[in-house]
Amino acid sequence: MLSSLATWVQDVIEQLGYLGVALLVVLENVFPPIPSEIVLPFAGFVAQQGSDSVVLMILAATVGSVIGALIMYWIAAVIGDERLHAFTRRFGKWVQIREADLTRAEEWFDRHAMSAVLVGRCVPLIRSVVSIPAGFRRMKLIPYVSYTFLGSLVWNIALVGAGAVLGENWERVEPVVVTFQWIVIVVILAGIARFAYVVYRRRRTL
Numbered sequence: 001m002l003s004s005l006a007t008w009v010q011d012v013i014e015q016l017g018y019l020g021v022a023l024l025v026v027l028e029n030v031f032p033p034i035p036s037e038i039v040l041p042f043a044g045f046v047a048q049q050g051s052d053s054v055v056l057m058i059l060a061a062t063v064g065s066v067i068g069a070l071i072m073y074w075i076a077a078v079i080g081d082e083r084l085h086a087f088t089r090r091f092g093k094w095v096q097i098r099e100a101d102l103t104r105a106e107e108w109f110d111r112h113a114m115s116a117v118l119v120g121r122c123v124p125l126i127r128s129v130v131s132i133p134a135g136f137r138r139m140k141l142i143p144y145v146s147y148t149f150l151g152s153l154v155w156n157i158a159l160v161g162a163g164a165v166l167g168e169n170w171e172r173v174e175p176v177v178v179t180f181q182w183i184v185i186v187v188i189l190a191g192i193a194r195f196a197y198v199v200y201r202r203r204r205t206l
Contacts, residue, residue, distance in 0.1 A: 024039045040160045041160070047164060070145070117143075125181055
């Protein structure tokens with residue numbers, strides 16, 4: 001399945017060029033199984049081999065990133081903070097999360113929203129997810145778009161640039177990104193475990 005997906009991604013980029021890259025990155029933000037570690041390096045390879053510009057490939061990918069991030073932001077904003085709190089009050093006990101825990105997480109995001117979006121857009125797995133709390137908290141649109149653009153630009157420069165530099169060996173980028181993803185997963189799981197422990201200790205002292 002992954003091989004078929006990779007072939008389809010390559011066909012789209014070869015046929016549509018910049019537009020194909022932008023569309024694929026939009027889909028990658030909304031539908032994570034489309035792998036940016038294939039889309040972006042191959043875009044760099046195509047630009048390096050043909051008449052396309054690496055710079056314009058990076059720009060197309062960044063525009064696609066912003067559009068995809070805005071879609072996720074809008075979905076979360078439509079659901080709204082009140083519905084999220086209502087869901088937590090009703091079902092949070094099943095995962096040991098209280099409404100007060102959600103409020104503290106929201107307060108943390110409010111304090112660090114700009115850095116969370118900027119850094120999050122450079123991190124695998126987090127790249128799309130960071131748009132959700134931004135939407136729930138109705139982060140101001142201009143800062144959100146600006147930091148999404150900058151963070152996405154860094155990510156796209158790295159992966160499209162790597163594909164252009166490696167040329168026919170562009171597929172070497174994927175294992176590096178996958179390794180980075182596993183590191184991120186371990187860090188996230190450690191953070192969840194620490195959060196659960198802190199909540200448990202707090203409740204024991206009440």
